[in-house]
Structure formats: C-alpha cells, structure tokens
Amino acid sequence: MAPTVVFVLGGPGAGKGTQCDLIEKEFGFVHLSAGDLLREERNREGSEYGELIEKSQLGITTATARPDLLLAINYTACADEVGSPATTCSSVWPSPVENNLDGCRLSYIREGAIVPVEITVNLLKRAMEKRDWEHGKFLIDGFPRNEDNLDGWERVLGGKVDEKFCLFFDCPEDVMEKRLLARGKTSGRSDDNIESIRKRFRTYEAETRPIIQRFAAKGKERTVNADRPVDQVWADVKNIFENM
Template structure:
C-alpha cells in the first residue's frame, strides 16, 4: 500500500485490482505536446465531440500545489523552477481521478513526460493506452502563445518557459520514440489554427471509434439496433429459425 501522509491519498492493491470493474473496458489516450502547443484546447474539443474525460497531469498537480503542506510547497517550487514532479505521485493522482470519474474513456493530458512517468504508469495502472497523441509545435510558436495568453500563472515567465522547453525536449523524446516504435504514435502539426489542427485530431478519434465499434461487433457486443442492416437481417433470420423473438429487442 502506498501512502501520501500529507493528503491521505491512498492506493491499495485492492483499489488497483478492482479497476476497471468486471466487464468494463477502459479507453485511455495519452496527449502530449510542449508548453503552449495547444494540447489542452484540443483535449477540450475531443471531450465535447467524443465523450472523453479530460485528465490534465498539470492541472492535478497545480490543484495539489494549492495546499499549504510540505508536499504542496514542494510541487509548487518544482513547477516554478520548470522541473518535473515525482512520477509515482502523478500516477496516484491520475488513478484516483479515473476511479472517481465514473467514465470509461480518458484523455491523459501532459503525460507521460518521460520514461520514468511511463514506467510508473505501467507498474501501477495496468491498462494499455490506445495511442499517444503528440501535438507537434515549434519552439518559437509555443513561446509566442504562452507570452500572449496571460493566464496569470506563476510559471509563465520567460526564463521558466525556456527551461520547460528544454526539459520537454530532453525528457519527452524517448517517450515519443517508444510509442512510435510500437505503432502507437499519432502526430499532428500544432502550428496551425485550432480548428485546422482539430480536423486531423478528429479523424484520428473517429478512426478509434470505428475500430471500437468493429471490435464490439466481432465480440457480439452490439444490440440489434446497433447492427448494420445486413447483420441485423441475419440476426433476425437466426432468431426466427430458433424461435428466440425476445433476442430481437
């Protein structure tokens, strides 16, 4: 059992083994991009169109940093210095958010940022992601966006921004390469306007939906109403032959 003594954030073996519940398929997509790449904006659009729950590692950490505790202060200082937070803590926060959400589809925004993140996730949450969506954006464009957005965040000064760029490039490239070798990388050009980027993103998630629907059909998991006309006709034919009218509903 792992304890966070400051916030009593607990993950037990029973919690891990009971998630997801029996018969429930969890869909997880990782979304990464440099600071200012627009990944948060794209995630919001995906949530609206495809029904995912958006879990931002950065937002979860910033929420934790609000607490006047040793851990909260540590997280705040690390973020202000442009450094990364403990992978185990990030995974615990993500796991807790997933269990409490009630949904079965998750966009994990800003994660995994490095190989340590990835290993921690695989060791704690034994659910393979569908793919890693990488919003690829130039350093110059990301810097311009961050300086213009004026969100009032303490970590949005020019020196911290550039340190965050350096950390991202040094530590995230191996993660991108890992998923690319596995055929699980989906990359889009993030230098364009939001709606142009989303056209590519939308196509990727539409393909995922189509694959899920196909897998459901193969597994016999569709109701009659969800079947295509030919499959529905064959289903009705079999029901008629065997007198199972109830199965048509």
C-alpha cells in the first residue's frame, strides 16, 4: 500500500501548524513540517548540509534541477528510530552544486529563501519511511513551496504515494504579520522579525501561490478561511477530513 499524503499550504502565520496538530490528534495523521525538518537538519551536530541550508542561494532551485542529484542524499539510521537526530547523511553534496554558489547572491533560510529541492524531498521521504510507509497518513506542511519543489517531488515520489489534495489556509497578509510578530516575542525564532517576515511574504506570493493555483486547476485544493478563531477554522477543516 502507498502512504496517504495531504499537502498543507498557506502564508507564514496562517495557522497551518495549529490545525495540523488538531488533524494529527483527531484523524491519526503524522504532521511533517518541511521547515521544521530543514531547521532540525541545519542544527543537527555533524550535519553535512547545515551550512548549505543556512546559506541557501536565492533562486538556486533553477540551478539544481538535475535528476542525477535528487537521490544524492542517502540517510542511514544510527540510533533510535523515533528522534529526528537519529540519522546521519552518508553521502557528500556534489561539488557542481557547491560551485554554482560562487559569485551568486546568497540568502538565509530565516529570510524565506527556497533551499535545494534535493535536501527537502529526501528529508520528507526519510521521515515517512521512519514512521509507517505502507500504512501511514501524512500531512506535508509547507511543501511544495514552488515549481521546483513540485517537480522534485514528482521525480522522487510521483506515483509512489496517494496524494489526496492540498489543504490551503487563506489568510490576509496583515493578519499573518500580526500573528508572526506576536509569536516572535516568545518563539526565539530568528525569522520572526518584521524584515524577515516581509521577505517571506514576498517569497510566498511569488513562489507558492502559483502552486496552490495548480492544485486548484486539478480539483485537488481545499480552501479554508484562516482569518478566524482557531475553533471556527477547525470546524471547516474537520468537515473536510471527515468527508475525504
């Protein structure tokens, strides 16, 4: 059997994480946040890709769309299957990608830049394999963020998972900004500041909005108005999953 996948998209601060936690508890899905997986890998001691994630080239996605690199990252379990630090990378990032960084404009993950799809797809694949590939139900939060993400996903996992739909949390930018600034007072996240927030909004509008529209064109998008209290948003989300 193939794992069930629901993609979860929406702007920064739309409330995706809160609703994913509720879906996880109510319907038995596993919540996988692409952003959290990247941050964990970036911060993992000994990670071969931490610096590459931290200093990801803005626009590197067009320079790394090579099928021969997609499976370049091979992970092997080295400890308990539960915790995310229980794996290490067993391959070295190919030098052509590193060379492509020379002389190019760099950005940071905290500023909302898109990291190379090879890293993100394989982190997601590994996370699903560690849990229950054959019978698992997964919420993929914050992915695919752009065309290259979607293409990379299709090359690696296309036809191997049961993709149900994209759950889109629609929320006005001013509301999301207020939420993120409030969160930044206690979260400790370096990307919860006004400059980084607005850069993330620009990245979202330019890169992710078109992906949501692609899902909609295929009839595989479910929109929820996220500019409401959590319980009201949850009522709509719950109805979607009860009728999935």
